Amino acid sequence: MIQTPYIKYYSPKRESLKEENLQKIFSDRNFSLDKFFERIIIYSENTTEVREMRAVIKQREGTKVVKIFFKYDPALVAKVRELPQRRFINDSKIKHWEAPALPSTLELLARWGFSIEDQTQPETEIPLPEGLSLFPFQEKGVQFIESRNGRALIADEQGLGKTIQALAWLRLHPEKRPTVVVCPNSVKLNWAREARKWLNENTSIHVIFGKDADTLPKADIYIINYDILLSWLSHLKIMDPKVLIIDETSMIKNKSAKRTKALQELARGIPHIIGLSGTPIINRPVEGFTILHMIDPRTFPKFWNYAQRYCGARWTRFGWDFSGASRTKELHELLTSTVMIRRKKADVLTELPDKIRTVVPIQFDSKEYNKLEREFRDWLHEEKGTRITTILSKIEYLRQFIVNKKLPQVIEWLEDVLESTGGNGNGKVVVFYHHKEIGDKLEAHFQKISVRIDGDTPAQKRQEYVDRFQNDPETRVFLGNIQAAGMGITLTAASTVVFIELPWAPALLDQAEDRCHRIGQKYVVNIYYLVAAGTIEEDMAKVLDQKRQVVKMVLDGKEAEADENLVRLLVEEIERRAWSTTVG
Numbered sequence: 001m002i003q004t005p006y007i008k009y010y011s012p013k014r015e016s017l018k019e020e021n022l023q024k025i026f027s028d029r030n031f032s033l034d035k036f037f038e039r040i041i042i043y044s045e046n047t048t049e050v051r052e053m054r055a056v057i058k059q060r061e062g063t064k065v066v067k068i069f070f071k072y073d074p075a076l077v078a079k080v081r082e083l084p085q086r087r088f089i090n091d092s093k094i095k096h097w098e099a100p101a102l103p104s105t106l107e108l109l110a111r112w113g114f115s116i117e118d119q120t121q122p123e124t125e126i127p128l129p130e131g132l133s134l135f136p137f138q139e140k141g142v143q144f145i146e147s148r149n150g151r152a153l154i155a156d157e158q159g160l161g162k163t164i165q166a167l168a169w170l171r172l173h174p175e176k177r178p179t180v181v182v183c184p185n186s187v188k189l190n191w192a193r194e195a196r197k198w199l200n201e202n203t204s205i206h207v208i209f210g211k212d213a214d215t216l217p218k219a220d221i222y223i224i225n226y227d228i229l230l231s232w233l234s235h236l237k238i239m240d241p242k243v244l245i246i247d248e249t250s251m252i253k254n255k256s257a258k259r260t261k262a263l264q265e266l267a268r269g270i271p272h273i274i275g276l277s278g279t280p281i282i283n284r285p286v287e288g289f290t291i292l293h294m295i296d297p298r299t300f301p302k303f304w305n306y307a308q309r310y311c312g313a314r315w316t317r318f319g320w321d322f323s324g325a326s327r328t329k330e331l332h333e334l335l336t337s338t339v340m341i342r343r344k345k346a347d348v349l350t351e352l353p354d355k356i357r358t359v360v361p362i363q364f365d366s367k368e369y370n371k372l373e374r375e376f377r378d379w380l381h382e383e384k385g386t387r388i389t390t391i392l393s394k395i396e397y398l399r400q401f402i403v404n405k406k407l408p409q410v411i412e413w414l415e416d417v418l419e420s421t422g423g424n425g426n427g428k429v430v431v432f433y434h435h436k437e438i439g440d441k442l443e444a445h446f447q448k449i450s451v452r453i454d455g456d457t458p459a460q461k462r463q464e465y466v467d468r469f470q471n472d473p474e475t476r477v478f479l480g481n482i483q484a485a486g487m488g489i490t491l492t493a494a495s496t497v498v499f500i501e502l503p504w505a506p507a508l509l510d511q512a513e514d515r516c517h518r519i520g521q522k523y524v525v526n527i528y529y530l531v532a533a534g535t536i537e538e539d540m541a542k543v544l545d546q547k548r549q550v551v552k553m554v555l556d557g558k559e560a561e562a563d564e565n566l567v568r569l570l571v572e573e574i575e576r577r578a579w580s581t582t583v584g
Contacts, residue, residue: 150272
């Protein structure tokens with residue numbers, strides 16, 4: 001016959017220790033194991049009685065939790081049970097309560113008389129490549145990822161360097177390879193470019209293209225876009241990734257989508273997962289569960305619990321509706337005290353320069369372009385001494401060819417930016433172009449949310465379009481010809497400026513940038529140059545940057561013409577790139 005075990009327990013009714021048979025306790029029809037353990041403190045020979053009210057903040061699997069110790073008091077138990085996500089810990093030497101270290105939780109514990117002790121880890125020194133540095137808030141982002149043991153959500157506003165923070169953490173841990181970066185197609189090359197800049201020189205990087213999956217080469221970093229992930233899933237899993245970086249996590253807000261299921265399958269078993277998004281929850285809390293569960297399944301274990309508490313759950317004749325929101329303040333506290341760090345531009349304005357310029361490489365099928373460029377270089381060698389104007393006309397032909405070829409990728413990139421800033425009050429973009437044909441195509445695509453100013457815009461309409469962009473929240477895109485819209489107007493409703501084509505003078509770039517960077521601008525202005533990789537555009541960007549450093553021009557509003565010296569520098573850069581490509 002099996003003997004029923006005996007325990008010693010503290011009975012609040014008798015206020016004394018007494019031995020009783022568990023069978024008697026369990027036979028009570030109102031018995032609940034959870035309530036049983038909440039009402040008593042169990043003792044054993046190795047257990048020390050809790051004699052003081054103490055709260056200790058600990059780091060556990062990257063999450064800050066507070067362990068709550070106190071001698072049994074029914075009134076205090078009732079208070080602790082009201083803390084968000086609290087649970088009673090019965091399987092340790094000293095029984096105690098535990099909860100996420102939310103600011104509101106710590107405030108309540110202090111108010112109730114608990115002494116609070118922080119036992120979290122000190123910060124780690126971040127090694128960086130020579131000549132590169134992080135802003136202080138970016139350093140904190142890297143430290144946050146480290147404190148979370150590489151399982152974190154960086155939710156900074158667009159333009160604050162989420163990519164750099166993730167790469168800096170990767171540099172901190174060269175042993176955690178390979179890494180898979182899943183991102184929108186429009187930023188794959190930018191990821192590769194930034195990885196080469198911020199990681200160790202011997203880091204091998206492989207960008208995956210196309211759906212025709214084949215054996216992957218051995219590499220430290222694999223970069224793939226969402227649209228082709230399913231095709232390459234089995235090949236990536238074979239590589240046994242140690243880190244998964246998910247860029248623009250709003251792409252997996254639909255838990256039933258194929259891309260979401262593919263990513264969930266890839267994430268299974270990967271020890272470190274970093275999510276990046278300026279808008280992880282665009283419209284409703286339900287959109288955030290997939291990435292939150294993927295990163296921190298312990299804090300966000302089940303969709304049902306999350307949906308019932310935070311998604312305004314209501315029963316309708318069609319079933320459960322989770323499209324609402326509830327306890328939003330509590331959810332925010334839970335996120336920021338566990339898995340997420342978020343900074344807005346306004347929060348870190350004093351740490352940032354007035355302008356942040358970024359070159360974004362754009363990829364397109366370049367076979368036809370490469371043929372045209374080779375013909376151009378051959379012509380240059382055969383026609384030495386040709387007039388600059390003739391050379392310029394051929395360069396212009398190449399530039400027009402490039403911008404038309406890259407335009408679909410440019411539009412995709414712009415749509416991604418608009419989506420990533422959709423939840424922000426400052427989700428507007430100013431786009432500068434040069435050729436009228438490009439302006440026509442952009443206007444046709446963004447017609448419902450854009451205004452446009454070029455050389456054909458009547459004078460009386462210019463201010464009307466500017467006012468609409470400045471004041472109408474539905475007008476999110478300003479399309480401007482660099483010469484016609486690059487001066488004399490104020491576009492401070494936007495802090496994002498995009499150049500699709502480059503002018504011949506650096507002064508025109510500065511002048512156009514300053515449509516947003518002027519009195520009335522509340523934010524740092526992020527400026528993006530969308531440059532076709534491996535083309536004359538890349539060469540032109542380098543030459544313009546060199547000239548920008550040494551030339552001081554008077555901005556008098558006159559239309560700039562191609563500087564003869566600049567054209568010669570550009571030709572030299574084209575030939576230098578061709579030579580280095582051949583040697584490589």
